[in-house]
Amino acid sequence: MGFIIAQGLPLPVNLQQGEYGFFPIDLLLTPHSEPIKGEKLVLAVTLPQGVTFPDDGKVFYNAPGVVRRELHVLDYDRANHLLRFENTVHLDDGSPEAGGFYSVGVRVLDDARPGLVWGQVEIGTSKAPLRIQITVPQPTENLIVNGGFVHYEFTSGDGWYDNKGTEYAKDLRQIGSWKVGQYEGKGAWHTSETGEPGTFIDLLKGDTIGNFPQDTEYPFVPHENIVDIDGAKSCGFIKQTVTVSPGSWYELSFYTGYHFLRTPVSAPTYLRAEVLAGDPAAEGAALAWDDYVQYYTGQQVTPAKAKLNDPAWRKRRLRFRTPAGVDQVTVRFANPGRAGFDHELSADPDGDTGMLLAHIRLSPAPPAP
Numbered sequence: 432m433g434f435i436i437a438q439g440l441p442l443p444v445n446l447q448q449g450e451y452g453f454f455p456i457d458l459l460l461t462p463h464s465e466p467i468k469g470e471k472l473v474l475a476v477t478l479p480q481g482v483t484f485p486d487d488g489k490v491f492y493n494a495p496g497v498v499r500r501e502l503h504v505l506d507y508d509r510a511n512h513l514l515r516f517e518n519t520v521h522l523d524d525g526s527p528e529a530g531g532f533y534s535v536g537v538r539v540l541d542d543a544r545p546g547l548v549w550g551q552v553e554i555g556t557s558k559a560p561l562r563i564q565i566t567v568p569q570p571t572e573n574l575i576v577n578g579g580f581v582h583y584e585f586t587s588g589d590g591w592y593d594n595k596g597t598e599y600a601k602d603l604r605q606i607g608s609w610k611v612g613q614y615e616g617k618g619a620w621h622t623s624e625t626g627e628p629g630t631f632i633d634l635l636k637g638d639t640i641g642n643f644p645q646d647t648e649y650p651f652v653p654h655e656n657i658v659d660i661d662g663a664k665s666c667g668f669i670k671q672t673v674t675v676s677p678g679s680w681y682e683l684s685f686y687t688g689y690h691f692l693r694t695p696v697s698a699p700t701y702l703r704a705e706v707l708a709g710d711p712a713a714e715g716a717a718l719a720w721d722d723y724v725q726y727y728t729g730q731q732v733t734p735a736k737a738k739l740n741d742p743a744w745r746k747r748r749l750r751f752r753t754p755a756g757v758d759q760v761t762v763r764f765a766n767p768g769r770a771g772f773d774h775e776l777s778a779d780p781d782g783d784t785g786m787l788l789a790h791i792r793l794s795p796a797p798p799a800p
Contacts (some may be wrong), residue, residue: 453537493534528789549560617777683793
């Protein structure tokens, strides 16, 4: 039995000083080896200088046929930068667990020296290099206005009310710089004429009992808030049109999370993110889009949050290039529900199925390689 172990793509993985991120590991068998049918094995990673495995670090196994699984970390030797974890390995046995890859979460030290640094991944006698490119964070312009939902208006009073341990906006007049509405099915998008969110989306208070992560893994600014694309059993959406430079590259980044109060917890949540040329009322072409699904991952662990689901915040990115002659794009986030947005189908929100949405940024990006 022989193994082939290697760092997965991209090579190298790019991480900024102070950033928490993941790199993949691929594990294969050498040709003509017997399949492995559920054998517990230990994998090891020697991290480069300037990179550490934090106390809250995670290691996952991702296979196409099963839900992502967090693995048991045996130990981390800080002096030698050596991380060891184990997994019940399936290779070439035809099981749903076969054919996956490993994701190792690491943090770059704030004072790490920029440049390409080298480590190692190994299993048994099989070893391969680990490459991480450390970069210095650069301030980037955010073309999205109010991407943290800090500006909003109530029709009267304070407007926040407690809902099972988190705070929702009540009598919300508008969310500054964003238009809201709902998808009505068969290609029809209805934008609220008054700007009032109504039953289309909800606004949640980000600072309430720590629902909104504040560490460097999730670089949210204090007092930012969260938009809940659930609405009230509607395929709600929010959108914003911004000015761009024709022929330039951009990156749209944002965070998604599972619903705090989602019931039943067995149901997934959905989100469509897209960038359209011009205003969507003019049927602009989609420059970039993706559909996201997030599943229940348990309740929050601290006692104060015992009744709230863990949002399992995930950062998403969409890169695109504006065509020649296009100087405006519209960013739109919508709940596709069960039916999606096909022109032949009616809207079907399938209950409250929208995701949580936070910390939206649209910034100039380097050209694609």
